Amino acid sequence: MTTQLDPSDTERELREALAAHAREIRPRDRLDAILREASEPLPTSARRRWLTGMGVAAAAAAIAGAVWTARPAPDAGPTRPAGTPSATTPVEPSLEPSPTPPAPSLSSSSSTLPSSTSRPTSSPSTPSTPPSPTGQPAAPTTIVAQAIYRVGTNGGTTDRPGLVREFRSAAVGASESARATAAVGESLRRSDLWRGVTVTSADVARERITLRLSGPGDSASDADSARLAVAALVWTAQGAVGRGDLPVTLSTPGGGQILGQLDPATPFTRASTPPETLCDLWVDTPSPGVTVRAAEPVLVRGQAVAFEANVEWELRSGSTTLRDGFVTASIGAPSRGTFAVDLGRLEPGTYTFRAFTSSAEDGAKVIAERLVTFTVS
Structure with missing residues (x-):
């Protein structure tokens, strides 16, 4: 060995x-x-x-x-919740x-x-062939x-x-x-x-x-x-x-x-x-107006052009901000990176996810933002 x-x-x-x-x-x-x-x-x-x-x-x-078991285990990197895509x-x-x-x-x-x-x-789903008005498939x-x-x-x-x-x-x-x-x-x-x-x-x-x-x-x-x-x-x-x-x-x-x-x-x-x-910002999932089953965790995915790859986010219900945070995209501006935010399982209701980027100068000015509203039922 x-x-x-x-x-x-x-x-x-x-x-x-x-x-x-x-x-x-x-x-x-x-x-x-x-x-x-x-x-x-x-x-x-x-x-x-x-x-x-x-x-x-x-x-x-x-x-x-068999080859790699002979090596000492490398330092474990950041882990994500089990089952998180x-x-x-x-x-x-x-x-x-x-x-x-x-x-x-x-x-x-x-x-x-x-x-x-x-x-x-x-x-x-599998292909379907509904009958046409004329009776032909x-x-x-x-x-x-x-x-x-x-x-x-x-x-x-x-x-x-x-x-x-x-x-x-x-x-x-x-x-x-x-x-x-x-x-x-x-x-x-x-x-x-x-x-x-x-x-x-x-x-x-x-x-x-x-x-x-x-x-x-x-x-x-x-x-x-x-x-x-x-x-x-x-x-x-x-x-x-x-x-x-x-x-x-x-x-x-x-x-x-x-x-x-x-x-x-x-x-x-x-x-x-x-x-x-x-x-600069796309939110690909959830799609606008989509309905998510309450039993499913909600994973937000998108793309961003963001300074130092920093994308900020908020989860709102009506005018109330329930959670907020930031996520690091796969690459920073001027390149286009991908990002994901795991919101977990949410209670039934209507939510708005807001992704935005802030000014590199003072962090106060919003450079770009994208809002997507979806429903959990």
């Missing part, structure tokens, strides 16, 4: 190889894809392969355990930003960008969690407009086109500039997404406002499809300018979207 002071050549080489491999890993945020994949039933053949893989993993774990946001259902989201685009380039025990009321649908982007404000003293992400659960068709149509339709309904506009169809090809809209939308006050409103549709469509920063083209009857400002012939992407297009 080797010891930490006298490792064998094989053990030393194994450790060096593992360390080198770990340094090469660059995690990315693909929560949209994970939530969508989790909602799909596992085929029998895939289940067998998964079980086989688990057997191999178990054997590997046994070998690794990892604070690391699962990387946004297929392409969503990593701790530092690729500066996405709204012109002609290429893309990216959180889950809680208090998931939106609906949860993944309707297309199979599945309840999935979709990331919906809308134009909101940053809150605080930097109350600039920007993209806000919110998750919702919905029964949608299994195809990429059906997922994109449902998600973009919801994004359109959350915007004043797109009032009355619907998605006629969403065509997803190998290298492009084409959204056919019923109209060009209202005339925006300026090109920046129009680009932001289009960005909400682009990020939503790409998140629903889950195949990276596919260029998105908008098509309207007559081919006029989009929102009275933008050329419809130009494909839009995330890659050239300025970083400030995203609001």
